Amino acid sequence: MHSKKAPLPLTIAAIGTLLFLHVPMLIIFLYTFTPDETTYTFPLPGFTTKWFGVALGRADLWRSLILSLQVATVATIAALILGTLAAAAVYRSNFFGRESISFLLVLPIALPGIVSGIALRTAMGGMDIPFSFWTIVIGHATFCVVVVYNNVLARFRRTSASMIEASMDLGANSFQTFRYVVLPNIATALLAGGMLAFALSFDEVIVTTFTAGQQTTLPIWIFSQLTRPRDRPVTNVVATFVILITFIPIFLAQRISAGASDTEGENK
Amino acid sequence: MTNSSSTPAIRFNQVSRYFGEVKAVDQVDLEVHDGEFFAMLGPSGSGKTTCLRMIAGFDRPTNGEIYLYGQDVSNLPPYERSVNTVFQDYALFPHMNVGDNIAYGLMIKKVPKAEREKRVDEMLDLVQLKGFASRKPSQLSGGQRQRVALARALINHPKVLLLDEPLGALDLKLRQQMQVELKAIQKRVGITFIFVTHDQEEAITMSDRIAVFNHGKIEQVGSPAEIYERPASTFVAGFVGTSNLVSGEVAKRITGSEQTFSIRPEKIHLGQMEQTITTSMLFVNGIIRDVVYLGLYTRYLVEVDGGIDLVVVEQNLKTTSMDVLAARGQKVKLYWQKDHISYVGA
Numbered sequence: 001m002h003s004k005k006a007p008l009p010l011t012i013a014a015i016g017t018l019l020f021l022h023v024p025m026l027i028i029f030l031y032t033f034t035p036d037e038t039t040y041t042f043p044l045p046g047f048t049t050k051w052f053g054v055a056l057g058r059a060d061l062w063r064s065l066i067l068s069l070q071v072a073t074v075a076t077i078a079a080l081i082l083g084t085l086a087a088a089a090v091y092r093s094n095f096f097g098r099e100s101i102s103f104l105l106v107l108p109i110a111l112p113g114i115v116s117g118i119a120l121r122t123a124m125g126g127m128d129i130p131f132s133f134w135t136i137v138i139g140h141a142t143f144c145v146v147v148v149y150n151n152v153l154a155r156f157r158r159t160s161a162s163m164i165e166a167s168m169d170l171g172a173n174s175f176q177t178f179r180y181v182v183l184p185n186i187a188t189a190l191l192a193g194g195m196l197a198f199a200l201s202f203d204e205v206i207v208t209t210f211t212a213g214q215q216t217t218l219p220i221w222i223f224s225q226l227t228r229p230r231d232r233p234v235t236n237v238v239a240t241f242v243i244l245i246t247f248i249p250i251f252l253a254q255r256i257s258a259g260a261s262d263t264e265g266e267n268k
Numbered sequence: 269m270t271n272s273s274s275t276p277a278i279r280f281n282q283v284s285r286y287f288g289e290v291k292a293v294d295q296v297d298l299e300v301h302d303g304e305f306f307a308m309l310g311p312s313g314s315g316k317t318t319c320l321r322m323i324a325g326f327d328r329p330t331n332g333e334i335y336l337y338g339q340d341v342s343n344l345p346p347y348e349r350s351v352n353t354v355f356q357d358y359a360l361f362p363h364m365n366v367g368d369n370i371a372y373g374l375m376i377k378k379v380p381k382a383e384r385e386k387r388v389d390e391m392l393d394l395v396q397l398k399g400f401a402s403r404k405p406s407q408l409s410g411g412q413r414q415r416v417a418l419a420r421a422l423i424n425h426p427k428v429l430l431l432d433e434p435l436g437a438l439d440l441k442l443r444q445q446m447q448v449e450l451k452a453i454q455k456r457v458g459i460t461f462i463f464v465t466h467d468q469e470e471a472i473t474m475s476d477r478i479a480v481f482n483h484g485k486i487e488q489v490g491s492p493a494e495i496y497e498r499p500a501s502t503f504v505a506g507f508v509g510t511s512n513l514v515s516g517e518v519a520k521r522i523t524g525s526e527q528t529f530s531i532r533p534e535k536i537h538l539g540q541m542e543q544t545i546t547t548s549m550l551f552v553n554g555i556i557r558d559v560v561y562l563g564l565y566t567r568y569l570v571e572v573d574g575g576i577d578l579v580v581v582e583q584n585l586k587t588t589s590m591d592v593l594a595a596r597g598q599k600v601k602l603y604w605q606k607d608h609i610s611y612v613g614a
Contacts, residue, residue, distance in 0.1 A: 165326050166359035168346040170373035170424065180372075184363040 051233040064221035072201040075140035083148025091156040109146040117210030131213030139211035144197035151193035195249035277460040283332035294484035307471035310481030352421035360405040367401030373424040391419035431463035505530035518574035533581040535608040551603035
C-alpha cells in the first residue's frame with residue numbers, strides 16, 4: 001500500500017530506536033568471547049570460546065536453568081487452563097459483575113511486579129505456606145493467566161457464537177463440541193498466548209524474589225552473578241542463551257497471531 | 269417417514285418463554301404438519317426466533333411442552349433431538365473444508381468414512397455444489413455458504429429442518445433464486461421445513477402455511493391465501509401486504525356496521541360516479557387526492573366521504589401515465605365485491 005519511501009528523518013529515527021534497543025544485547029553477545037574475565041575492554045583483548053565450556057560445566061547454572069524451565073512450563077500450563085476457562089466464562093455468559101471480573105483478571109499485568117510480589121509474599125506468609133517451587137509457579141501464573149486470557153478472549157470475540165450451537169445441533173455434546181470446534185478455533189490463540197506466557201515466566205525476577213525460598217531461577221542466578229565479578233563472561237553466555245530462548249517463542253507467537261488475523265480477515 | 273401423517277411434526281402446547289419480565293413467547297399453541305413448508309412470520313421481537321430456538325433446543329420453554337412427532341422434547345439438549353438448523357449466519361466451521369463441514373454430523377455419529385463420503389457427494393449434488401468438497405468456507409460466496417449449511421443439516425435426515433432467516437443475507441436476485449430452489453429441495457427430500465422470516469413476501473411465496481407472530485403470540489395461522497385474503501386481525505392485515513382498514517362511521521356508511529374491516533387495494537375498482545352497483549357490491553364515493561404511477565400499476569390515494577383515505581391499486585392495462593396523472597382531483601366511485609372484505613378484531 002505504501003509505495004512511497006519513508007522520509008529520511010523517519011528512517012534515521014527508526015534505525016536509531018532499533019540500535020538503542022538492541023546494541024546492549026549485541027555487547028553482551030560480543031563479550032561472551034572475551035578472554036578478560038573481570039573487565040569490559042574494547043576492543044576485545046582476544047577471542048575465546050572457552051566460556052561456553054565453563055558455563056556448561058557449572059552445576060549451579062544448570063540447576064537454575066532446569067528450575068526456570070520447569071517453573072515456566074508449569075506456570076504456562078496452569079495459565080492455559082485457567083485463562084481459557086476464564087475467557088470462556090466471560091465470553092459466553094452474561095453474569096453480574098462480568099466487566100469487573102474481566103478488569104480484575106487483567107490487572108496483575110498492569111500492576112508493578114514489586115506490588116504483586118509483596119502482596120503474594122504477605123499472603124503466603126500469612127497462610128503459613130512454605131516457599132517452594134509451587135509458590136514461584138503461583139506467582140508467575142498471576143501474570144501468565146492474563147496473556148492467555150486476553151488472546152483467547154480476543155479469538156472468542158471473532159468467532160461466531162452460533163458455531164457452538166451448530167455443533168450441538170448436529171449431534172455433538174459439549175465435550176465433542178470443544179474437541180472438534182472450539183479447540184481448533186482457539187488453537188493458534190492458545191499457542192501464541194502460551195508462548196508469551198512461557199517467555200514472561202522464564203525471565204521474571206521481581207515476583208520470583210518475593211515468592212522463592214531457597215530456589216534460584218535462572219534470572220535470579222544471573223542477578224546474583226552481578227555481585228561476583230569473577231567469571232563475568234559466563235553470565236554473558238547465559239544472557240545470550242536467555243535472549244535466544246525468549247526470542248524464539250516471541251517471534252513465533254507474533255508470526256502466528258499475525259497469520260491468524262490475516263486469514264480471519266478474509267472470512268468476513 | 270414412518271410417522272403417520274396424523275401426528276403433527278411439531279406441536280406446541282401452551283408454550284411460554286419469559287426473559288425476566290419480558291414475555292418473548294406467551295402461551296403459544298401451534299401444530300406444524302408432517303412434510304409441510306411452514307413459515308413463522310413476524311416483526312423482530314415478535315417471538316418467532318425464540319420459538320425456533322426452543323424447537324432446536326437452544327432455549328427451553330418457561331412453561332408448556334413441545335412435541336416432536338408426539339415425543340415431548342421440551343427438555344432435551346439440542347444433540348438429542350432429530351432436528352437440524354440452518355443458521356442465519358450459516359455458522360460454518362471455518363477450520364474445516366466444505367466436505368468435512370457437511371460430514372460433521374455423521375462424523376460425530378461415527379458413521380464409517382466410506383459411507384460418509386458417499387453421502388457428502390449426494391448432498392453436494394442436491395445443493396449443486398459438486399466439486400466443492402475441498403474448498404474452505406472462506407472461499408465461497410454467500411449463496412454457496414448457504415447451500416453448504418443446508419447440506420450440512422440435511423445429511424443427518426432430520427425429522428424437521430429449521431431455517432433461521434435463511435435468505436436474509438443474500439441479495440435480491442439470489443434470494444429469489446434460492447426461494448425457488450429451497451422449495452424444490454424440500455419437495456425432493458420430503459422433510460418438514462420450518463423457517464423464520466420477517467419478509468411477508470418470502471413467507472407467501474414459499475410456504476404451505478404461515479403463522480403470523482406479534483408480541484409473543486400467534487395472531488393467525490393459515491395458508492398464504494387465507495392470511496392475505498382473510499386477515500384475522502388489524503395487525504395481520506397491516507403486516508402482510510398493504511391493506512385499507514375501515515372502521516367507525518365510515519365503516520357504518522359502507523357496510524351498515526361499525527365493525528372494522530380490511531380491504532386490499534387491488535380489490536377496489538375505480539369507477540365513474542354514474543357507475544351502477546350490483547347488490548353483491550359495496551361502494552363509497554371519493555375524490556382522488558394523489559396518483560403515483562409505478563409502471564406496471566398505478567397507486568391512487570382516494571379521500572372518501574367521511575374523511576379517511578383509501579389506497580387503490582390498478583394495473584395499467586390500457587392507461588398511460590398521462591391518463592392516470594390527469595385523474596388527480598376527479599370525483600370517483602370506489603366499489604368492490606362484498607366478500608372481498610375481511611372483518612378484523614381490534
